[in-house]
Amino acid sequence: MQAGSVGVVTPQTMRFADPLALASGARLAGYELCYETYGTLNAARDNAVLVCHALNASHHVAGRNADRLDEVGWWDNMVGPGKPLDTRRFFVIGVNNLGSCFGSTGPMSVDASTGRPYGASFPVVTVEDWVNAQARLADRLGIERFAAVMGGSLGAMQALSWTIQYPQRIRHCVAIATTPRLSAQNIAFNEVARTAIRSDPDFHGGDYYARGVVPKRGLRVARMIGHITYLSDDDMAEKFGRSLRNADYAFGFGAEFEVESYLRYQGDKFSEYFDANTYLLITRALDYFDPARAFGGDLVRALAPARARFLLVSFTTDWRFAPARAREIVEALVVNGRQVVYAEIDAPHGHDAFLLDDARYHRLVSAYFDNVAGELAG
Amino acid sequence: MSAAGGLNAAPGPVAMPLLRDDLRQIAAWIADGASVLDLGCGDGTLMAYLRDSRAARVYGVEISDDSVLACVRRGVSVIQADLESGLRMFPDRMFDTVVLSQTLQAMRQTEAVLREMARVGRQGIVSFPNFGHWKHLVSLIGGRMPVSPQMPYQWYDTPNVHLCTPKDFEILAARLGLAITGRALLSAGQPVALWPHLRAKLAVYRFEPK
Numbered sequence: 001m002q003a004g005s006v007g008v009v010t011p012q013t014m015r016f017a018d019p020l021a022l023a024s025g026a027r028l029a030g031y032e033l034c035y036e037t038y039g040t041l042n043a044a045r046d047n048a049v050l051v052c053h054a055l056n057a058s059h060h061v062a063g064r065n066a067d068r069l070d071e072v073g074w075w076d077n078m079v080g081p082g083k084p085l086d087t088r089r090f091f092v093i094g095v096n097n098l099g100s101c102f103g104s105t106g107p108m109s110v111d112a113s114t115g116r117p118y119g120a121s122f123p124v125v126t127v128e129d130w131v132n133a134q135a136r137l138a139d140r141l142g143i144e145r146f147a148a149v150m151g152g153s154l155g156a157m158q159a160l161s162w163t164i165q166y167p168q169r170i171r172h173c174v175a176i177a178t179t180p181r182l183s184a185q186n187i188a189f190n191e192v193a194r195t196a197i198r199s200d201p202d203f204h205g206g207d208y209y210a211r212g213v214v215p216k217r218g219l220r221v222a223r224m225i226g227h228i229t230y231l232s233d234d235d236m237a238e239k240f241g242r243s244l245r246n247a248d249y250a251f252g253f254g255a256e257f258e259v260e261s262y263l264r265y266q267g268d269k270f271s272e273y274f275d276a277n278t279y280l281l282i283t284r285a286l287d288y289f290d291p292a293r294a295f296g297g298d299l300v301r302a303l304a305p306a307r308a309r310f311l312l313v314s315f316t317t318d319w320r321f322a323p324a325r326a327r328e329i330v331e332a333l334v335v336n337g338r339q340v341v342y343a344e345i346d347a348p349h350g351h352d353a354f355l356l357d358d359a360r361y362h363r364l365v366s367a368y369f370d371n372v373a374g375e376l377a378g
Numbered sequence: 379m380s381a382a383g384g385l386n387a388a389p390g391p392v393a394m395p396l397l398r399d400d401l402r403q404i405a406a407w408i409a410d411g412a413s414v415l416d417l418g419c420g421d422g423t424l425m426a427y428l429r430d431s432r433a434a435r436v437y438g439v440e441i442s443d444d445s446v447l448a449c450v451r452r453g454v455s456v457i458q459a460d461l462e463s464g465l466r467m468f469p470d471r472m473f474d475t476v477v478l479s480q481t482l483q484a485m486r487q488t489e490a491v492l493r494e495m496a497r498v499g500r501q502g503i504v505s506f507p508n509f510g511h512w513k514h515l516v517s518l519i520g521g522r523m524p525v526s527p528q529m530p531y532q533w534y535d536t537p538n539v540h541l542c543t544p545k546d547f548e549i550l551a552a553r554l555g556l557a558i559t560g561r562a563l564l565s566a567g568q569p570v571a572l573w574p575h576l577r578a579k580l581a582v583y584r585f586e587p588k
Binding site for chain 2: 311327330331334335337339340341342343344345346360363364367368370371
């Protein structure tokens with residue numbers, strides 16, 4: 001099987017006039033969702049797979065962006081012809097979530113009621129809100145039931161939430177490197193990142209657009225913190241160790257260690273393209289995700305409505321969402337009598353492993369989707 | 379849930395004669411529609427068979443990447459975990475039957491695994507090679523550790539750290555408060571009537587917590 005690229009893709013935009021009721025009680029008046037599709041929806045309309053993104057990604061899952069050809073999709077090694085999620089068999093949809101900054105309605109969008117960007121007034125959105133918005137997109141695309149909803153990390157939380165919110169509309173849930181809820185430590189890291197952004201003098205309480213500034217310093221720190229949590233200790237030791245950029249110490253505070261240089265580079269790059277308000281919103285959606293909360297912490301009851309079959313994958317060195325967290329989900333699914341495959345991939349790359357090439361991981365996802373394809377009518 | 383109704387078709391039919399000898403006996407002790415946990419489920423042969431022929435709701439626990447992949451290809455539920463710590467995730471009496479097929483002899487914490495089986499299952503089934511088989515004795519008399527189709531390893535590379543005989547197992551079961559409710563001593567898949575302790579190659583036991 002020759003694995004290839006979906007090629008050049010052009011994002012599309014869908015406008016929704018009906019207001020969306022949010023978990024917070026607020027309503028989002030009208031909104032747009034930016035999305036991409038790969039492959040072909042079959043006649044039975046049953047081969048659609050929704051791929052949900054995590055913190056800093058977008059609808060651009062695979063292929064190259066028509067406007068910026070150097071922009072390869074964030075999960076291009078997973079999605080494409082001959083890849084684990086094979087676009088010759090599946091109709092794959094990537095959608096940018098509400099509150100994000102890559103084309104869907106978010107804090108940078110103009111609020112029709114004021115004529116100014118939403119900024120700080122953009123409502124706090126949850127994973128459940130995103131799923132509701134995605135379901136409306138599915139309605140408009142004529143997809144009654146997804147063959148699978150798939151994601152990694154925060155994307156996997158959306159896939160899990162689909163099984164609870166719309167149990168009849170999802171046949172398979174593919175949830176990689178995820179957790180049923182953030183730990184205090186996870187929330188703590190998010191809060192440090194948010195504090196960095198909010199304390200940047202250029203933040204202006206979230207309404208920095210009109211002032212023509214961007215709280216880049218805060219975003220940079222937020223990204224540096226995030227990056228530390230995505231990598232494992234071993235991975236960092238392997239990648240950087242204590243390597244210096246020059247032969248010896250400079251006895252100053254420049255980026256002398258390779259790891260410092262790497263973090264600064266990642267931070268700088270990120271602050272050029274990511275929106276600070278979006279960072280606050282998306283980390284908050286992470287913090288709030290906890291389907292068991294409405295059931296006194298009982299994940300078994302929270303997952304009771306689910307009817308999907310599940311593939312869960314965790315990575316041994318992921319300390320952000322460690323395998324033990326995924327096992328909680330597996331346990332609740334088994335107690336509910338759901339079919340589940342759970343794989344624990346021994347990989348050195350920490351949380352980031354879900355985005356990287358790993359033959360065992362990709363073989364497994366590929367084999368799982370072979371079965372999904374085998375069930376389809378078309 | 380509609381036990382087998384909603385399950386995927388297996389990649390191919392799993393014919394009874396292809397089942398390993400002990401698996402046939404194990405399957406015979408599992409009721410239609412039962413919930414089953416198969417510990418060390420390997421490539422999922424038994425699970426696929428129980429799903430297709432018994433409409434059983436089956437989960438496997440397996441540590442090897444290749445075996446997990448094979449289970450995925452068969453469309454059976456499998457959880458990648460170490461048996462000796464992986465059972466903690468299951469609540470008490472979660473399954474009708476917990477199976478440990480030809481793996482007991484490779485467990486380090488033999489007693490703990492049996493106790494866990496009795497905790498999470500209403501009944502347990504174990505199978506293991508009979509170390510007391512006469513050919514093994516002949517080998518020992520000849521001064522060599524036995525190597526047989528059931529135990530195809532040299533002494534220095536064997537995963538089998540806790541070999542036993544049927545009688546040994548029965549003594550341990552009694553000590554752990556397990557009531558033996560079925561016993562099959564097999565050779566070439568057939569029960570051995572005459573001198574089974576010497577002539578059986580495989581022992582299969584069914585037990586319940588007392």
